[in-house]
Amino acid sequence: GAVVSQHPSRVICKSGTSVKIECRSLDFQATTMFWYRQFPKQSLMLMATSNEGSKATYEQGVEKDKFLINHASLTLSTLTVTSAHPEDSSFYICSARDHGLAGGDEQFFGPGTRLTVL
Amino acid sequence: KQEVTQIPAALSVPEGENLVLNCSFTDSAIYNLQWFRQDPGKGLTSLLLIQSSQREQTSGRLNASLDKSSGRSTLYIAASQPGDSATYLCAATNQAGTALIFGKGTTLSVSS
Numbered sequence: 001g002a003v004v005s006q007h008p009s010r011v012i013c014k015s016g017t018s019v020k021i022e023c024r025s026l027d028f029q030a031t032t033m034f035w036y037r038q039f040p041k042q043s044l045m046l047m048a049t050s051n052e053g054s055k056a057t058y059e060q061g062v063e064k065d066k067f068l069i070n071h072a073s074l075t076l077s078t079l080t081v082t083s084a085h086p087e088d089s090s091f092y093i094c095s096a097r098d099h100g101l102a103g104g105d106e107q108f109f110g111p112g113t114r115l116t117v118l
Numbered sequence: 119k120q121e122v123t124q125i126p127a128a129l130s131v132p133e134g135e136n137l138v139l140n141c142s143f144t145d146s147a148i149y150n151l152q153w154f155r156q157d158p159g160k161g162l163t164s165l166l167l168i169q170s171s172q173r174e175q176t177s178g179r180l181n182a183s184l185d186k187s188s189g190r191s192t193l194y195i196a197a198s199q200p201g202d203s204a205t206y207l208c209a210a211t212n213q214a215g216t217a218l219i220f221g222k223g224t225t226l227s228v229s230s
Contacts, residue, residue, distance in 0.1 A: 006161075034217045043207065043222040044162075093161055097215060105150060105214045111161035 002028045002098045006110035013084055014118055021079045021113045023094030029074040030096035034107070035067075038091040050077040084117045091115075120145045120212050124221035131198055132229055139193040139224045141208030146186045149214055153182050153193050154207040156223070162207065166193070198228045 003026040013019050023033055031052045036044040048069050049057040056069035066088075068080040077096075081088055093112040097105060121144045131137055143151070150169045154162040166175045166182040168191070174183040181194040195202060205225045209218035 032215055036217075036220075043220040044209075044218075046217045046219075049217055091159075095218070105211070106152070106164065106167050107211075107218060108164065109154075109162040114159070 002026075002096070002108045004094065004096050004108045004110040006092075006094060006113050008113060009111060010114045010116075012116045012118065015085050016083055018080055018082045019084055019115060021081075021092055021094075021115075023077045023079070023096070023110050025075045025096040025098070025108075028096070028098045030077075030098065031074060032097045033071060033077040034095045034097075035069065035077075035079050036093045036095070038093060038112075044093060047079075052077075081115065084115070086117045089115055089117045120148070120210055120219045122208055122210055122219050122221035124206075124208055124224050126224060127222065128225045128227070130227045130229065133198060133200060135198050135228075136194070136196050137198055137226070139195070139206050139208075139226070141191040141193070141221055143189050143191070143210050143219075145212060146189050147212060148186065148210045149212055149216075151182075151184055151191050151208065151210045152218065153180075153191075154209065156205045156207060158205075165206075195226075198226075200228045200230045202226060203228050 005024045007022045033050040035047045038044045050071040052071045058064045071077040095107040095109045123142045125140045153165040168184040179196040205223040207223045209220040
């Protein structure tokens, strides 16, 4: 299947700093990528839909000024957590939709980024 | 709004047993349904994708079924092995190109 990478895999930062997470589709083009957040022992919750060349669509309750999403190319979307606080500590996972596949509309997930804010 | 529920939340079985994981969804107008595996602290591994026009999909010891009329999907694991221990997530999407809605998962433990 298609491969999606995320960088970094793990980051620890001080409260008040900003952290950028990259999501890349390695062998396919993705006009749409999705960002999810997963708290311990919880399921994945959709944060936003990232569309190449346009503004991201955020889910209710997700602050767009705090979680900045940029999808500047067909293979890269970035999520920046601005002025991070301990409550932002979580596992962030991106997925990309390979719309080139014949049917199915399968989504491929990155390995996730573990963010810890001290 | 689509909601996905998985039962049971946790399951422990001895090696060799066949088992069934259940997933239910509230909106039968789904576009497709995916089953994933997640190991502790890791990302997701896609196991099976069932399109709305399909009834089931098989991969090795795994078989997933989809019954839209009853709002249910099952993941059947044959001859379970300790290496199958993980959390299994069910997720559905209602339209092409939209995000997946996830259940909370079933954490499976297979003892040797």
